[in-house]
Amino acid sequence: MDQSPTSTHAARGSEAALFEQACMTAREAAVLASVEAALGWDERTLMPPKAASYRGEQAAALAGLVHAKRTDPALGELLATLAASHLASQGTPEIRAAIRLMAQDYEKQARLPARLVTELAKTCVDAQQAWMVARAESSWPTLAPWLEKVFALKREQASCQRPDLDPYDSLLDDYEPGGRWPAVAERFERLRTALVPLVRGCVESSSRPSDSVMRRHYPIRDQERFVRAVAERIGFDFQRGRLDTTDHPFCSTLGPDDCRITTRWDESYLPTALFGVLHEAGHGLYEQGLPREWFGLPPGEAASLAIHESQSRLWENFVGRSPEFWEWCHPLAREFFPEALAGTTAADVQAALLVVEPSFIRVEADEVTYNLHVMMRFDLERAIVHGDLAVADLPAAWNERFGKDFGRRPPTDAEGVLQDIHWSAGLIGYFPTYTLGNMFAAQLMQAAERAIPGLDRQMAAGEFGDLLGWLRRTVHATGRTQESGPLVEQVTGEPASERWLVESLFRRYGTAYGLT
């Protein structure tokens, strides 16, 4: 049907009004979600222990409000109209992505029966309680029935939310939009094939670096000032963020100008706090770099968990463990720790940060062995979701795989299958994002080195502005408008691959261990 220019104009005007209305609802949900985040931050940093049960009620009340906003049928209708509108095909890239992703998110949520959402939330709370007891007592039978239940419910969630996808991909897609397991498994297998001999080479090498210089007395008060200075120097904005203390470090966003990072302290091992802060500040820099005007909407959100992790790992491992970084940081560190670092050089410290020490525990793992921990979890959880492995057989499967990759078996289940909270918390399909993040970090860093002439010299002078500016322009600015694979390819000019991570680990650790 023909339309006069005026009526087309009017239709577009009303489309813009509809879009504004959808954005307003999304922003209202974001306000509630950020209140939830504020309570969550408090829970993990300052809250007194006896406040936990009432906090649970507060969190549940808010979660209910957020869910109701996000699944409001009126929003669904609005988004369906918008999806078929002129704006959805002709708007700016941000508007097109916002409409497409809001509609997608809505449909996914709306396909989940309310009964399933409630049952899953409740089961995961109970399962995490059981996990704490099970881990403390190294008792697999305490956790097993809960994991059965969680995996069954997650399988149901998978088939409800994305019936068009393989069930594992449906879950993976929650954390890594567009991620598909066969492609991930292929890259992981190549990475694993390269890493197992590298780890063996490091362990058996006769020229091992020592980290004794990092294991001296580092007073916590001085560490607090030191790590803050480092975070500030790499660009973390303390006018729009804070650093606090916690047991399990995290980064949480409470609003467009309120990013909270956390760390823990160890008086006799400096890397705990320093690398914890470099990692979380890397997450924080990403959050602070997302387009502020789109806060609460897809163009203002992170692209994926793996892209998030790539930002933290880039600062932690590719900047923070480099000789250039220590050329700048060693004199600074000596000002804060004159006794511990007396008589040391930048090279002593940097070498101490490249120790490879296979550990049973993932969160204690070094940069090289870490990915082996992640990849075995990816294979095991996928086998369960696909029905190729029974939950009851998980401990045996865990120990066998650990033996293959690390050459020994965990002495207890607490040091094996019971160590992570993820599965009890319903985080299935989450583990692979850690290693994908490491791969992306390596690939992005080598692209940054090509794009920024003299980056080495800048880092050695403690100048990180060009690197951060490049990340802001290439990765942060696009928010969630691109999936991780295409984003990495666009920024680096090559398809996402494990190649750069393998190359970087072999170069740096091969040299440190005299393997080359």
Ligand code: ZN
């Ligand atoms: Zn992280």
